[in-house]
Structures are given as C-alpha cells and as structure tokens.
Amino acid sequence: MSTGRWADALAGGDLDALAATMHRDVVLVSDGGGRVVTPLRPVRGAASVARVVSTAVGDAPGRALTVEQVNGRPAVVVRRSGRACAVVVAEVDGALVVRVWLVLNPDKLVRWHAPR
Template sequence: MLDRHDQVVRRFADACRRGDVTALAAALDVEAIATCDGGGRVPGPNEPVHGAADVARLVMTLLCGRADAELTVESVNGRAGLALRHASRAVAVVGAETAGAKVTALWIVLNPAKLGGWHRR
C-alpha cells in the first residue's frame, strides 16, 4: 500500500500529465514553494516561487503537457518524486515535500550537469 506522500505525488503527477492546472493547484498547499536549479544553463526562475497558483503555472510550463516527454514517479532522495525524460534523457528531476494531502514544496533540478545519472540507457 502506498503511503500518503506517494499518493499525493502520484495525484500531482496525474494532474501534470493531463495538463490540468486547476488540479495541480488543488494538489498544492496554498503556501507551496518551488525552487529551481537550472545552473545558469537552463531558463528558470532565480528565486523561489511562492503560492499554489504561481507554483502550478511554473510546473505547467516546465513539466506538463509535453507530448514528446515522459513524466514518471520515481524515488528522489528516498521518497516519491518526479522525473521528466525526453528520448530517455532526463530533463528535470523533482523532489517533493508533502503535508497531509497537499504538496508543500518542490525542488526542481533542471541543470543538465546534475541529471546525467537519471538518463535511461
């Protein structure tokens, strides 16, 4: 049986796969925060993004609705998180923190220098 964290992350991933920004926002805590690491090599916000609506829009832009990419739920830092791959190459890995039934924080790694170990062969 999946624990609560896994269930919340899977619900979030499903909303992302559907490209449903309303469902994404509903899965986020009202005070959710997202921090991106593009390493100066990938466009993304330099400062953390705050609030369910803004985080949902960021996630939609970076991770969702990409027909050419596969979003999977995988272990990230020992807990359920997300990996986005294009042609078997990781383009984003997302760690998530949850409380109750909501995602409270996302750490979105976009920096190609940090994603090599996530590529599928």
C-alpha cells in the first residue's frame, strides 16, 4: 500500500475508506503524555482504530497533512497553523496497515512544528 493512499484516507475523513486501508486486527497505541486525552490501552480493530485516528486528525481550519519518515517508517504529520498537533506512524504489511502509533503528546511534537 502506498503511504499516499493512507494519507488521502486520513485527510478525507471517510471512516470506511480509512478502515479499508487497515488490517481487520490492526492495533493502535497512543501517547498523550498525560496532557492530551488518548486511549490508555491499545485500540484494536480497523473500525475502532479509524475512529480514534480520524478524531485525532480532525478537520479544523488551517490543518495540513504531510507524509514524512519517522524512525524509518511512513508517517502522517498533522499541523494546524504551522504547529504539529499529531504524528501518526503506520506499520504496513503487504497492502494493509497492521500497527499505528499515534503521538499527541505536545512535548514530543515540538521538533515537528516545521516541515522537514
């Protein structure tokens, strides 16, 4: 699967299209650092993961999504008004996303404010 297809599904806000890019047993782990509300336990299943990621990415004015590399993996960096508000890292196996790491912790997003 291309990272662009996954990013397009994220940007489009269509939960069914986003879930279709994921394995049915996909697992999401999130990090809010105690400063942003995120699930405390892993989220499992394409529909549930799609809902969590879509909510985190949102569709606010000034939102921009870029595909970048994070630790050698494809990721979508979400910025609003030039400031990073989420980094969504995907592990892909074949044509589907099998794991998602959702970073919302503001302390960990500082270095992502400027596009790379």
